[in-house]
Amino acid sequence: MIFERKNVDNDKLVSFYKALLWPRLIEEKMLILLRQGRIGKWFSGIGQEAIAVGSTLAMQPYEYILPMHRNLGVFTTRDIPLSRLMAQWQGKASGFTKGRDRSFHFGTQEYKIIGMISHLGPQMALADGIALADVLSKRKRATLVFTGEGGTSEGDFHEALNVASVWNLPVIFLIENNGYGLSTPVNEQYKCEKLSDRAIGYGIEGRTVDGNNILEVYHTISELAEDIRQNPRPVLLECMTFRMRGHEEASGVKYVPQQLFDEWKEKDPIANFEQFLLDEGVLDAEKIKVIKSGFTSMIDIQIERVFNEPDIIPDMETELADMYKPYSNPTIQPSDNKTTKRYIDAISDGLRQGMRKHPNLVLMGQDIAEYGGAFKITQGFVEEFGRERVRNTPICESGIVGAAMGLSINGYKSVVEMQFADFVTCAFNQVINNLAKTHYRWGENVDVVVRMPTGAGTGAGPFHSQSNEAWFTKTPGLKVVYPAFPSDAKGLLLAAIDDPNPVIYFEHKYLYRSISEDIADDEYTIEIGKARVVQEGTRASIITYGLGVHWALEYVKQHSDLSIEIVDLRSLQPWDKEAVEVSVKKTGKALILHEDTLTNGFGGEIAAHLAEHCFTYLDAPVMRCASMDTAIPMNKALEDQFLAKGRLAKMMEKLLSY
Structure with a gap:
């Protein structure tokens, strides 16, 4: 492995070494804790640290990085305290997701990192949007997003690269090619010799580098990022490496030939860089020992501190409230113009x-x-x-x-x-x-x-x-x-x-x-979640929305003697339970009308709610009028038969005569 220093001085080389060593020692500690049964799961990036660390060192701290679950080095190089990461992994309240998600499935605006979800590919499109915002704001910034060689088979990979290339977005798409997607080797995943060659199909630049050489990764991404900040466009970068452990520890590595382990062990990113620093006289054995000892002590202290944090006490109100960002802007009333x-x-x-x-x-x-x-x-x-x-x-x-x-x-x-x-x-x-x-x-x-x-x-x-x-x-x-x-x-x-x-x-x-x-003519708003009574009545309530409102109005116009109330929900999530209850308690009978199919249509939720909360006010069963449980046909006669409108009169007659 050949390391080119270029303009990197000795102090910077030492900082690179520390940044590379820190996640490795954390991982080794995690594997011990896993064997001890103190943690439940771990996705190891041992052997791949040079990619995460080198690329993060090359990016500006205010630029977004979208890593994956084997990129601990991204998080540590952005100086996220181990205690916060450990709290995340252990599901503690001080973790980034407050115990709601695992591993690196989180984002943090504080550190400009947006983690993955389990589906592997979707974060690439997010990188496009982040970069587009920078372009629109005239900010000269780059965005870095990770994927694995397996993820390049997903449609999200193609869509994200295509959009980025068409829109000239400053995104570095980094493929971490570690040889295996769980147990599937690369020869069963793609046919091309190099994944970076796929860049040709998008009209963009593609490169392949040694992902175990931290300086090669650093220099390459530094150069690319600086270039695309000035001349926005995407780049596809393939970093060759190897997964030295299983997809996650429980999966093992029996499916991997031993000769591959032997070959890649010789390419270990930390051992090789350490030897380079020794040969250059930048570090000596004693300094390395002191660095490792200090790190080990820090790891033990921060981890035990998190283990001693109290467990989360579940609170239903907190969980429900956090599904949405709180928002309560006053409603803007319409003008008379x-x-x-x-x-x-x-x-x-x-x-x-x-x-x-x-x-x-x-x-x-x-x-x-x-x-x-x-x-x-x-x-x-x-x-x-x-x-x-x-x-x-x-x-x-x-x-x-x-x-x-x-x-x-x-x-x-x-x-x-x-x-x-x-x-x-x-x-x-x-x-x-x-x-x-x-x-x-x-x-x-x-x-x-x-x-x-x-x-x-x-x-x-x-x-x-x-x-x-x-x-x-x-x-x-x-x-x-x-x-x-x-x-x-x-x-x-x-x-x-x-x-x-x-x-x-x-x-x-x-x-x-x-x-x-x-x-x-002027701006006005209607509060989301508020229904409207569009027709007053006393004999029965039709609860509906969308085109169903107009079907109901047509029916009432044709039967003006029946005194039917029509409630237009307008919003379905959240929906106005109070308005519906008031109407049904007033009339004693409810028909839920919608264009969607009957089975598992939204009307079933309304019917269940009324049965539970308005039972004593009902003079008849809650009834539903919906479309047929089929796909929607094209022929007009078949479409008319499919739609709920054709059954509305019959269902109302049944409800009113109950």
């Missing part, structure tokens, strides 16, 4: 006013720039706000939702347009596991709105017509709104943009150009 607007115009109006109010708000989606989006909602936005803030995206929903979260981490807001709500399946992991859980896990708000053009009635078939709100209403950490009128569409959208929590915003395509209403 009103103009008749269609549902689609109200959404466009809300977006435009949100962009004017928040200079850090970025819109992203397929074809939303000059073309104006599939439904023309953002037509004219590029002319007013520019292409930096109104961004056409490649067709990669996961990558863009991840980038939206990265923007939020680095001080921006974003609204992402799903071209159709159905397509959110391609971003499901980012929405459910990243957007929804981040505040609960480590206290970071996720300032993202995902617009969801939804619903049937247009003969668009199984992949452009689903009402998929129930996928999200059962996910803590998300807010879900579903307006039925233009006034609500604008007010709820502006409230969602203001809210620092992730909001899934459903907008019904059938309503875009079919309904109009006089709405305020």
